Amino acid sequence: MDAITINGLSKQYNKKYAIENVSLQVAEGEIFGFIGPNGAGKSTTIKVLLNFIKPDAGHAAIFGRDCQQAAKEIKTFTGYVSSDVRFYSKMTTAELLAFTADFHQVKQPKKEIQNLMELFQIDPNKSIAELSLGNKKKVGLASALIAQPRMLILDEPTNGLDPLIQKRLFEELLRRNKQGMTIFLSSHDLHEIQTYAHRTAxxxxxxxxxxxxxxxxxxxxxVVTLTNEGSLSLAGLENVQVLAQESHSLRFFYQGDMNQLAHFLTNPAIKEFTIEHPTLEQQFMLLYEGGSQK
Ligand SMILES: Nc1ncnc2c1ncn2[C@@H]1O[C@H](COP(=O)(O)OP(=O)(O)OP(=O)(O)O)[C@@H](O)[C@H]1O
Known part of the structure; x- marks a missing residue:
């Protein structure tokens, strides 16, 4: 059974599609990345999964339970941290985590709370209301993790966190993932996705x-980068996207036949060349901006 199944999901706001016919499958035990520019539809998709909004068409399920019909049940095994954690509880951080642990009947709650407080450097005596955004986010993450959910949905989890805490968060996520937790990771951070996700949409x-x-x-x-002397034509190559061109250098993205490329590279005008896998960042630029590169 898939951990997440999304079929033909559409949602419009003011007659404009926020998401259109979105279909995805996430396997149990995956860290699944979800990347897109601002306004692409990431949060809308997540909001449907959590039943915060209703889709106009299509359906979504988590571990086979329909996200609308079984929303309550899904919350018992799904953790969620929004990009912009906004809780204004009068409880202290320790009280909130104890409450969450109690609600989810966590074994050894004191130990778990202590571990997470140390991991994220959370002050146990501060009231939630007086925390900065970054500290609220840490409490949100700790609160989602303490419940030991089977599925964890994270919307830009590192937004607002300092680099040490970001590193600790991912170490903890990898540890939990090894124990079987499925993680749906929406992010703008390509490096983060490339480092930690198994697959990405x-x-x-x-x-x-x-x-x-x-x-x-x-x-x-x-990605092919070359230096040339004299003129060079790409006419013989198919599936080429030029990334940068100057009089004696050329960089292009190539998706064609490798024999054709090998033949092209025997051109005596070419003095040096390198062939590389595109980084996720290059792929992202190619997909989103039609090839414009840094
Ligand atoms: N409540 C709403 N009312 C009207 N339009 C909305 C609403 N929520 C989202 N939209 C629009 O739907 C589209 C998708 O938005 P969404 O928030 O899902 O994108 P996103 O990928 O999460 O963006 P970001 O990375 O900036 O958070 C955008 O064009 C957005 O303006």
Whole structure:
């Protein structure tokens, strides 16, 4: 059974699609990245999963339970941390975590709370209301983790966290993932996704462009950088996207036949060349901006 199944999901605001015919499958035990520029539809998709909003069409399920019909049950095994954690409780951080642990009948709650407080450097005596955004976020993450959910949905989890805490968060997420937790990770941070996710979906203007296995970079094409003397024509190559061109250098993205590329590279005008896997950042730029590069 899939951990998340999304089929033909659409949602409009003011007659404009926020998401359109989105379909995705996330396997149990995956860390699944969800990348897209601002306004692409990431939060809308997550809000449907959590039944905060109703889709106009399609359906979504977590571990086979329909996100609308079984929303209550889904909350018992799904943790969620929003990009912008906004709770204004009068409780202290320690009280909130104890309450959450009690609600989810966590074994050894004191030990678990202490571990998470140390991990995220949370002051147990501060009231939630007086915390900064970053500290609220840490409490939100600790609170989601203490419940030991089978599914964890994170919307830009590192937003507002300092680098040490970001590192600790991902170490903890990897540890939990090894124990079986499925993680759905929406992020703008390509490096984060490339480092930690097993697969990622790219979403743009409400539509899924591609879902990629991050370990299989070769499926996505190559970035060729070369220096040349004299004129050079790309006419013999198909599936080429020029990334940068100057009089004696050229960089292009190539998705065509490798024999054709090998033949092209025997051109005597070419003095040096390198062939690389595109980084996720390059892929992102290619997908979103039609090839414009840093
Ligand atoms: N409540 C709303 N009312 C009207 N339009 C909305 C509403 N929520 C989202 N939208 C629109 O739907 C589209 C998708 O928004 P969404 O928040 O899902 O994107 P996102 O990928 O999460 O963006 P970001 O990375 O900036 O958080 C955007 O065009 C947004 O303006």
């Amino acid at each position: 790219f979403i743009r203007e409400g539509q899924i462009i591609t879902v990629k296995e991050l370990s299989e970079e070769e499926n996505f094409g190559k």
